[in-house]
Amino acid sequence: MIPARRILTWLAVAVAVVVPVALAATSPLLQWRDPVYIAAGFAGIGAMALLLLQPLLAGGVLPGMRPIQNRRWHRRVGVLIILATAVHVAGLWMTSPPDVVDALLFRSPTPFSVWGVLAMWALLGAALLAGLRRRLRWRWRIWRLAHTSLAIVVVTGSVVHALRIEGTMETWSKAVLCGLVLAATARTMIALRIWAVGPVQPKE
Amino acid sequence: MPKAAVTRRSLLISGGAVLATGGSGLLVPARAKGLAPTPSMRGGANNYRAGAPIVDRIGGGGFWMTGTVRRAGDGVPLAGQRIQIWAHTTEGHERDPHSHGATLTDGNGVFRLEMPQIVPAFGQPHGHLAYDSEEFETVFLRPVMRRSSDTTLEAHFVLQPA
Numbered sequence: 012m013i014p015a016r017r018i019l020t021w022l023a024v025a026v027a028v029v030v031p032v033a034l035a036a037t038s039p040l041l042q043w044r045d046p047v048y049i050a051a052g053f054a055g056i057g058a059m060a061l062l063l064l065q066p067l068l069a070g071g072v073l074p075g076m077r078p079i080q081n082r083r084w085h086r087r088v089g090v091l092i093i094l095a096t097a098v099h100v101a102g103l104w105m106t107s108p109p110d111v112v113d114a115l116l117f118r119s120p121t122p123f124s125v126w127g128v129l130a131m132w133a134l135l136g137a138a139l140l141a142g143l144r145r146r147l148r149w150r151w152r153i154w155r156l157a158h159t160s161l162a163i164v165v166v167t168g169s170v171v172h173a174l175r176i177e178g179t180m181e182t183w184s185k186a187v188l189c190g191l192v193l194a195a196t197a198r199t200m201i202a203l204r205i206w207a208v209g210p211v212q213p214k215e
Numbered sequence: 216m217p218k219a220a221v222t223r224r225s226l227l228i229s230g231g232a233v234l235a236t237g238g239s240g241l242l243v244p245a246r247a248k249g250l251a252p253t254p255s256m257r258g259g260a261n262n263y264r265a266g267a268p269i270v271d272r273i274g275g276g277g278f279w280m281t282g283t284v285r286r287a288g289d290g291v292p293l294a295g296q297r298i299q300i301w302a303h304t305t306e307g308h309e310r311d312p313h314s315h316g317a318t319l320t321d322g323n324g325v326f327r328l329e330m331p332q333i334v335p336a337f338g339q340p341h342g343h344l345a346y347d348s349e350e351f352e353t354v355f356l357r358p359v360m361r362r363s364s365d366t367t368l369e370a371h372f373v374l375q376p377a
Binding site: 044045048113118123176177178 | 256257259260261303304306308309310335336339357363
């Protein structure tokens with residue numbers, strides 16, 4: 012790839028990840044929240060932004076990245092998303108325990124919590140599959156289909172969760188980020204033909 | 216051949232008629248047996264602190280929580296009923312004691328309490344109200360504001376004698 016295009020691609024990804032977080036940092040709601048609540052919110056926003064990187068790394072579309080680097084970074088970013096989600100839930104729990112308990116028990120009055128909790132469990136499932144991949148000894152393509160199926164739940168759940176919340180994220184940057192995450196996920200799934208679980212076809 | 220007492224056509228016609236009159240407000244099924252009590256809302260009791268003091272105003276004010284309290288059955292307005300109110304506002308979180316206050320209904324069963332502006336928290340701009348005294352059964356409400364820029368929010372109680 013020519014250097015200019017390589018730089019532009021990375022720049023676009025950086026903008027897509029940083030802008031929604033930066034705009035959320037200007038939210039007027041922040042002045043009426045204490046630090047723990049603010050941290051919980053930004054952990055969620057950060058997880059959403061990092062989620063964009065996962066399909067890009069899995070699909071190997073980021074310029075200058077070798078396959079082994081893609082795989083390592085996919086793993087690292089995955090761990091970061093889990094940590095961010097943990098901070099998100101813990102921070103919200105410290106801010107308002109009954110609201111988080113309601114969400115975790117699927118009895119919350121807010122329609123977005125159920126999507127967030129669903130995404131959280133799918134995230135843990137996808138991570139568990141990644142951690143146990145060697146021990147499970149599943150056929151590679153079966154494992155990949157299971158992992159990506161859970162990833163679809165993570166992405167869909169997180170997007171609906173984020174879009175229905177009236178919070179610190181700026182409306183347009185949130186919508187664009189959600190659209191990009193969906194598009195990147197769909198693109199990678201199609202490019203990798205994740206539904207093809209049969210024996211590997213030799214390339215012509 | 217035995218005829219069905221209710222045919223599909225008669226069911227559709229009578230059902231449609233009930234829907235049409237009910238929808239237009241002409242048919243009020245609860246009136247004969249009485250006004251139904253308000254059920255508690257999901258999450259209504261979250262961050263409730265029993266015994267919030269009766270106050271003239273919560274904090275600096277600027278936002279009005281209003282509503283009515285009536286008796287189930289005959290719908291008579293209830294005077295002197297204590298309604299407790301709390302929310303995440305510009306002056307504090309839901310859990311903060313100073314975000315809580317209570318007021319009494321007037322002779323017409325109407326209550327009005329000024330409080331700081333409610334701001335979105337946990338994804339929705341919402342308030343909490345409680346009726347939690349001896350005479351009637353406890354009810355917790357959690358109304359959501361249509362827009363976070365709204366400066367009023369209302370909630371109505373129909374209470375069941377305990």
